[in-house]
Each structure stands twice: as structure tokens, then as C-alpha cells.
Amino acid sequence: MSTVTSADGTVIAYTKAGSGPPLILVDGALCYRDFGPMSGLADGLASTFTVYTYDRRGRGESGDTAPYAVERETEDLEALIAAAGGDVFVYGVSSGAALTLETAKRPGSGIAKLALYELPAITDDTAKPWPPDLLARTDALVAAGRRGDVVKLFMKTVGVPAAGIAVMRLTPVWKKLKAVAHTIPNDFRVLGDTGYGKPFPADRWSAVTQPALVMDGGKSPEYMRGSQRRLAEVLPNARHRTLPGQTHMVKAAVHAPVLVEYFSS
Structure with missing residues (x-):
């Protein structure tokens, strides 16, 4: 395990494996290095990339300085990007996709290219929106x-x-x-109002001009697949791809080759 210190002094724990261009994996809710899908995915990517997995603040071996703010989490990721040498690839899953976007839109983020899988969102009437409270x-x-x-x-x-x-x-x-x-x-x-049945604001991530791949699973609900297509439409430089047979719990063996192809092109 290695650590990096974020702008507010929070210590962020990370693991580095493999060789090649730097690729940072950003977990979704409740996941961290020792619990969740990213360690298995890192194993499938380490022959092509130098893969960084990390514990988002408050999880695993990372610190948790109060009060929380989305900006603090983007600074955590920026600190890891700097430790990786900048000009990195980033792959964000679920709420980690939103965190990746929030970081990528910041000036000088150091993100060269990003991939996203199923940012949680309900942007039409095909699913019941989250309760307002x-x-x-x-x-x-x-x-x-x-x-x-x-x-x-x-x-x-x-x-x-x-x-x-x-x-x-x-x-x-x-x-x-x-x-x-x-x-x-x-x-x-981090997600903001993505789950409340509203379209994505056109300007929320308009500053994310880096190439982006937005993905969903072919077996995921209609609302999820629709929201990912719409996300790709509002991002300035994005394309959309569906992974056949996959759900929100996408298998590493399926999306590792997709990420290798995308980030290597």
C-alpha cells in the first residue's frame, strides 16, 4: 500500500500494479480496494497499464476529514493523478463515474481520457425517481x-x-x-440530481472535453440504458457502447478487453 495526501490533508491509500500508461480505477458506492470489483479488474488490466486502485475517503485505509464536500473528493483524485505523473486515463463505475466527470471538468485535471460505466441516473419516466428527501x-x-x-x-x-x-x-x-x-x-x-427524473443539465459537464466512453449493460433496466445514451449525448466528446449480457455488476472478463481497446486507441 502507498498513500498520497489530498489538498485538505486527508491521507488517501492506493495500490499500484502493472506497467504501461497510468490508469486509475474509481469505485462506486460502498466499494474500496479490499471490497468490490476493482481489484479483479486491475488484475485483468495490469499487463497493459500501470493500474491504480484507491480507497475513496472514509473507506478502507483512507482518511475522512470533515466536513465532506464533492470538491474534496475531486481533490483526492487529483492528488492521485499527480502521483501517477498526470496525463492519465480514468475509469469510473457507478457513482465513481460521476466523481470522474466532476474531476475531469476541473481545469488542469490531468485526465487525458475517461471511460464511464452506468452512472446512476433516472432521466425520464421509465422508472420511479428517487424520493425528494x-x-x-x-x-x-x-x-x-x-x-x-x-x-x-x-x-x-x-x-x-x-x-x-x-x-x-x-x-x-x-x-x-x-x-x-x-x-x-x-x-x-457526487451524483447531485441525476436520480430525480430530470434530463441531464446541458452545462453540468460541458467542460469535460476529453474523449469519453460511456457504457451500460445490455441486461440493465431501460432507464439506466437510456440515461447512459443521454449522458453520451451531453458530453462534448463522447461515444456510447452497450456491453451485451451485462448488468450493473459488470464482469471484469467482459469489460477489461473493452477498456484495453479503448484506452490503447
Whole structure:
């Protein structure tokens, strides 16, 4: 493990593997280096790239300086980009896609090219929008120390069936989810209003002029696939691709070759 210090003094833990051009992987909600899909994906990319995985603030071995702000998380990623030498590729998954975009739009971000997979968004009437008090309820549960309820609310919001949540609570995974439940409001703040049934504002990421690949899974819900197509349309220099047979939990064996092809072209 290595560390880098962000602009506000927060220590961010990361792992570096492989050789080649630098590629940073940005996790979605509840995931970090020791829990989630990125370590397996890094293994599939390390023969082509120098791959950086890291713990977003408040997770794993990274610090968690208060108060939280989206700008602080973009500074975390910028610090890692600087440690990687700048002019890097970045791949963001789920809420990590939004964080990647928020960083890429900053002047001098150091991101040369980016790929995104299923930024959580409901931009039409094909799905029920998130409740307007979602963030306030999540903040209140975190403040009350009700981490299990935070995870349950999050899982319900993203469409996990009640039966699935009940089964999950009986597995060792639940303890790991609760350990980082306090970071879920951070993800909602990074996402902003993407889940409330509104079109993407044309100017939110208009400054992201780097080449971008926006992806979704062929088995993902209609609202998700539609929102990714719309995201590719509002980004100045993006194209869209669907990965057949995939869901939000995309398999490393499927998207690793896609990323190699895209970032190597």
C-alpha cells in the first residue's frame, strides 16, 4: 500500500500494479480496494497499464476529514493523478463515474481520457425517481448511527428486492457494507440530481472535453440504458457502447478487453 495526501490533508491509500500508461480505477458506492470489483479488474488490466486502485475517503485505509464536500473528493483524485505523473486515463463505475466527470471538468485535471460505466441516473419516466428527501433521510440515519438502516435504504433505492436485502443481512458481506455506510451520503452528493427524473443539465459537464466512453449493460433496466445514451449525448466528446449480457455488476472478463481497446486507441 502507498498513500498520497489530498489538498485538505486527508491521507488517501492506493495500490499500484502493472506497467504501461497510468490508469486509475474509481469505485462506486460502498466499494474500496479490499471490497468490490476493482481489484479483479486491475488484475485483468495490469499487463497493459500501470493500474491504480484507491480507497475513496472514509473507506478502507483512507482518511475522512470533515466536513465532506464533492470538491474534496475531486481533490483526492487529483492528488492521485499527480502521483501517477498526470496525463492519465480514468475509469469510473457507478457513482465513481460521476466523481470522474466532476474531476475531469476541473481545469488542469490531468485526465487525458475517461471511460464511464452506468452512472446512476433516472432521466425520464421509465422508472420511479428517487424520493425528494432521500439525502436528508440518509444524513439523518448516519447521524443516528443506524448504519444497517442506511444500507437498507440505499439498497431499496437502487432497486434491490426486499428478499435480496434480507438474505444479504445474513451474510458476512453485510458487516462490510455497514462499515462504509456513512459514506453513502457522499455518493448522493457526487451524483447531485441525476436520480430525480430530470434530463441531464446541458452545462453540468460541458467542460469535460476529453474523449469519453460511456457504457451500460445490455441486461440493465431501460432507464439506466437510456440515461447512459443521454449522458453520451451531453458530453462534448463522447461515444456510447452497450456491453451485451451485462448488468450493473459488470464482469471484469467482459469489460477489461473493452477498456484495453479503448484506452490503447
